[in-house]
Amino acid sequence: MPSAEIDRRQLLRLSAGGAAAMPFLASAGASALASQAPPLDPRLPAGVATEALLEALPGKAPLIKLAYRPPNYEAPLSVFKDTITPNDQFFVRYHLSDIPNVNAATWRLAVGGEGASTPFELGFEDLKMKYEPVELVAVCQCSGNRRGLAEPHVAGVQWAVGAMGNARWKGARLKDILDKAGLKSEAIEIAFDGADGPALDTTPDFVKSLPVWKALDPDTIVAYEMNGEPLPHFNGFPARLIAPGWTATYWMKHLTRIEARTKPLDNFWMKTAYRVPARLFPSTQRFVSQESPATTPITEIMVNSLITSPIGAEVKVGEMLTIEGIAWDAGFGIAAVEISQDGGKSWTSAELGPELGRYSFRSWQFSLGRPAKGNLEVLAKATNAIGQSQPMKALPNPAGYHHNAVARLAITVA
Numbered sequence: 001m002p003s004a005e006i007d008r009r010q011l012l013r014l015s016a017g018g019a020a021a022m023p024f025l026a027s028a029g030a031s032a033l034a035s036q037a038p039p040l041d042p043r044l045p046a047g048v049a050t051e052a053l054l055e056a057l058p059g060k061a062p063l064i065k066l067a068y069r070p071p072n073y074e075a076p077l078s079v080f081k082d083t084i085t086p087n088d089q090f091f092v093r094y095h096l097s098d099i100p101n102v103n104a105a106t107w108r109l110a111v112g113g114e115g116a117s118t119p120f121e122l123g124f125e126d127l128k129m130k131y132e133p134v135e136l137v138a139v140c141q142c143s144g145n146r147r148g149l150a151e152p153h154v155a156g157v158q159w160a161v162g163a164m165g166n167a168r169w170k171g172a173r174l175k176d177i178l179d180k181a182g183l184k185s186e187a188i189e190i191a192f193d194g195a196d197g198p199a200l201d202t203t204p205d206f207v208k209s210l211p212v213w214k215a216l217d218p219d220t221i222v223a224y225e226m227n228g229e230p231l232p233h234f235n236g237f238p239a240r241l242i243a244p245g246w247t248a249t250y251w252m253k254h255l256t257r258i259e260a261r262t263k264p265l266d267n268f269w270m271k272t273a274y275r276v277p278a279r280l281f282p283s284t285q286r287f288v289s290q291e292s293p294a295t296t297p298i299t300e301i302m303v304n305s306l307i308t309s310p311i312g313a314e315v316k317v318g319e320m321l322t323i324e325g326i327a328w329d330a331g332f333g334i335a336a337v338e339i340s341q342d343g344g345k346s347w348t349s350a351e352l353g354p355e356l357g358r359y360s361f362r363s364w365q366f367s368l369g370r371p372a373k374g375n376l377e378v379l380a381k382a383t384n385a386i387g388q389s390q391p392m393k394a395l396p397n398p399a400g401y402h403h404n405a406v407a408r409l410a411i412t413v414a
């Protein structure tokens, strides 16, 4: 919720990156730069991202706008030709419309709750100077990424493939912060609140929790840098949670409060939203204190891949054609990416690119030589180090989460 620490009079100063930009609420669309529509993506059903407008939020490059209040902007496919997603092209997702600009100089992070014996507050300099910095590359992927591709159609933001990004995050271990707060053995969940709040009181405030085991994982960090720069305003300045391997719903932006809880967090965002049918997905990571017989909170990212090149559906006959893409999972690691040209009957291994860390996108490529004139469909399927791979069709579920069907690209060689 908006807290007293946030100086709303800083409205004309965007704290992150020094970008000369107006705050979101004051921009009212007027400063948005509309530019050309993105290339038509042949793998998307009609209506998904094809008629989209590329529009720039303050401090960001043009992205595909799905909604303005709250801001929901996804990255066009062309962004994923880079394994690391540039900050200004990183997708933006909010549930709430009141997103204040946070002033790092006055920002405070409150750490406490019933499950902590020594509650305290820290400022931005404390976060950077008093804790050992750690860096890791991790994919931030919305649980609902690709929801627009769900069959049958489900309600919700109709994301195509770009509600995700991969960045090098730098921050303090959440474990070190919790150690200082004297985490009690009765603590079962750690809850996180951000500075944004509902513009209308009909939307419940966005507060999320993690099980203690995930909060204490040395890779779970409170990040203050993204790709060597301060976090962009729209990606959580001045600090956000990084829960590597888990879908981005837990990656609280503009963190203001960390609460060690002795009881499960009971709110709309835990009990109703971001849940999947129990045992539907091959998750190995559980959030036991939030499970019910029928449903479980979404936890780790399912193994997935994306074909990033070629982008268009047409290629020239006689030319060498290389299929390129990325693959990622929850941190078990990508073991293989395989390509099929016969609808999934036979598969051949693609060549994997460099490893940037187990939670990162992994690039891959596969040469098709000089394909003959005609139509061709290429499928890509990633397998991770524990043997999980992508299903041919996404598993239907009410909210359209975890869409990880094999990647497909129809190409006409002419």
Ligand SMILES: Nc1nc2c(c(=O)[nH]1)N[C@H]1C(S)=C(S)[C@@H](COP(=O)(O)O)O[C@H]1N2
Binding pocket: 090, 091, 092, 093, 094, 095, 096, 140, 141, 142, 143, 193, 194, 195, 196, 206, 234, 235, 236, 248, 249, 250, 251, 252, 253, 254
């Ligand atoms: N404060 C705050 N943090 C948040 C959210 C939000 O609405 N408010 N949305 C979450 C969800 S669902 C996603 S997908 C990611 C999106 O991160 P990004 O906007 O940096 O891409 O932020 C997460 N953290």
Ligand SMILES: [Mo]
Binding pocket: 093, 141, 142, 143, 144, 248, 249
């Ligand atoms: Mo999300």
